[in-house]
Structures are given as C-alpha cells and as structure tokens.
Amino acid sequence: MDPETDEVLDAVGPRLRALRRARGITLTDLAHRTGVSESTLSRLESGQRRATLELLLPLARVYDIPLDDLVGAPRTGDPRIHLKPIRRAGMIFVPLSRQPGGVHAFKMIIPAQPKPLEPTPQTHDGFEWLYVLNGRLRLIVGDRDLILPPGEAAEFDTSLPHWLGSADGAAVELLILFGLNGIRAHVRPDHRENARPSP
Structure with a gap:
C-alpha cells in the first residue's frame, strides 16, 4: 500500500471518534443504529481495527455524510462540492x-x-x-x-x-x-x- 493510502487509513479512527463526539452520540447508541458491535466500533476508532466498506457504509448512513468525507479521502480533481441540506x-x-x-x-x-x-x-x-x-x-x-x-x-x-x-x-x-x-x-x-x- 502506498504511503498516502496508509496515511488516510490511519486517520480514519480519530476522524470517526471526533465526528461521533461532535454529534453527541455514544458508542452504545451508534452500535444500536448501525448494527455494528460496540467493541468493533471502539477498536475502529482507536485504530486497532482497519476500516472496511462493510463497517463504513452504515456509519456514513447514520452520520448522513458521503463516504469520502467520512474517511477524509483525497480529492480526485473534481472541484465541485456536493452540498446536502x-x-x-x-x-x-x-x-x-x-x-x-x-x-x-x-x-x-x-x-x-x-x-x-x-x-x-x-x-x-x-x-x-x-x-x-x-x-x-x-x-x-x-x-x-x-x-x-x-x-x-x-x-x-x-x-x-x-x-x-x-x-x-x-x-x-x-x-x-x-x-x-x-x-x-x-x-x-x-x-x-x-x-x-x-x-
């Protein structure tokens, strides 16, 4: 894996924790709403578990944000911003x-x-x-x-x-x-x- 991809993946856990706290959601609430166990979510946020599409899709739905924004994916060169009211x-x-x-x-x-x-x-x-x-x-x-x-x-x-x-x-x-x-x-x-x- 290239260093840029490693850097993005390493930042996913802290980003998810900051997002959950900013929304005022507990791990227990998040586990209930996503169907992902509390222990898995905790390990994901602490970086002990690597993010997978299977784990990130329900989180993106609960937080109501695009998957790219959820993980902080690098821009693809498209300058458009897709705003969601x-x-x-x-x-x-x-x-x-x-x-x-x-x-x-x-x-x-x-x-x-x-x-x-x-x-x-x-x-x-x-x-x-x-x-x-x-x-x-x-x-x-x-x-x-x-x-x-x-x-x-x-x-x-x-x-x-x-x-x-x-x-x-x-x-x-x-x-x-x-x-x-x-x-x-x-x-x-x-x-x-x-x-x-x-x-």
Missing part, C-alpha cells in the same frame, strides 16, 4: 465546512412564512455568529429584539435565550457559524425531516 425545525441548513470538530459554517435559510411565527427562545452552551445575506432577520437575544437587514452581522453567547426568524414573513438567508454545542442544538440529523422532499 439539512432540514431542522422548519429551517434549512446547508453545510459549508467539511471537517469534524471545531467551528462549522452553514448557509441557513428561513423559508417565507405566510403567518409570522411566535418566538420561542432557547438556550444551550456555545456561541453563534451570523451574517444576513438576503431578507430581514428578526433576532432575539436576552431582552434585545433586533431587526438585521442584509449586510449586518451579530455574535452572541447562546447561553442567553435566543431566537431567529423572519422580520416580515419573507425568506431570510444568512451565513452562520456554530461551535460544537450549537451544531448539536440546531443541526443534529432529524431523519423524519430529512426525508421530506424539497419544496
């Missing part, structure tokens, strides 16, 4: 960053609402940063109720009660950065919503 709580998140762990970037789309939604502020550990691309965003953070037009940005501690929505019922598009806890709170996979057809 995540639907969550009536919003659409398009992942723009590809590595497990750390801060993740998303394009977030709040669809047009014929009737304004009642704000339901939530809290979680972490932080968020956002930049409005199109539309008018209503942002509630703590006791502040703000309207952000295109070109405005905000950053806030998500341990404060916060809520994002359309200011006028029209669609809103924004760029958003989440720390790991923000990813778990907002874009953890919800297979029922992911299964719905695109509008």
Whole structure:
C-alpha cells in the first residue's frame, strides 16, 4: 500500500471518534443504529481495527455524510462540492465546512412564512455568529429584539435565550457559524425531516 493510502487509513479512527463526539452520540447508541458491535466500533476508532466498506457504509448512513468525507479521502480533481441540506425545525441548513470538530459554517435559510411565527427562545452552551445575506432577520437575544437587514452581522453567547426568524414573513438567508454545542442544538440529523422532499 502506498504511503498516502496508509496515511488516510490511519486517520480514519480519530476522524470517526471526533465526528461521533461532535454529534453527541455514544458508542452504545451508534452500535444500536448501525448494527455494528460496540467493541468493533471502539477498536475502529482507536485504530486497532482497519476500516472496511462493510463497517463504513452504515456509519456514513447514520452520520448522513458521503463516504469520502467520512474517511477524509483525497480529492480526485473534481472541484465541485456536493452540498446536502439539512432540514431542522422548519429551517434549512446547508453545510459549508467539511471537517469534524471545531467551528462549522452553514448557509441557513428561513423559508417565507405566510403567518409570522411566535418566538420561542432557547438556550444551550456555545456561541453563534451570523451574517444576513438576503431578507430581514428578526433576532432575539436576552431582552434585545433586533431587526438585521442584509449586510449586518451579530455574535452572541447562546447561553442567553435566543431566537431567529423572519422580520416580515419573507425568506431570510444568512451565513452562520456554530461551535460544537450549537451544531448539536440546531443541526443534529432529524431523519423524519430529512426525508421530506424539497419544496
């Protein structure tokens, strides 16, 4: 085997462990969802067992990411990025960053609402940063109720009660950065919503 292939395969275990922890999934949960034993998953993550297609395919399905991204396969020269939207709580998140762990970037789309939604502020550990691309965003953070037009940005501690929505019922598009806890709170996979057809 060539050194580049060895290097990719050696990095699979730590990558899988980081991805599982970033998603907030235990080995027990993962074993239940994939049908792969907990001990096999543990050995795979620690590098004591070599990754095989038979082991990686169920993991790619559970994590809902392409197999190449799961193992960190080298690029084949095709510059296209195949983005897969995540639907969550009536919003659409398009992942723009590809590595497990750390801060993740998303394009977030709040669809047009014929009737304004009642704000339901939530809290979680972490932080968020956002930049409005199109539309008018209503942002509630703590006791502040703000309207952000295109070109405005905000950053806030998500341990404060916060809520994002359309200011006028029209669609809103924004760029958003989440720390790991923000990813778990907002874009953890919800297979029922992911299964719905695109509008």
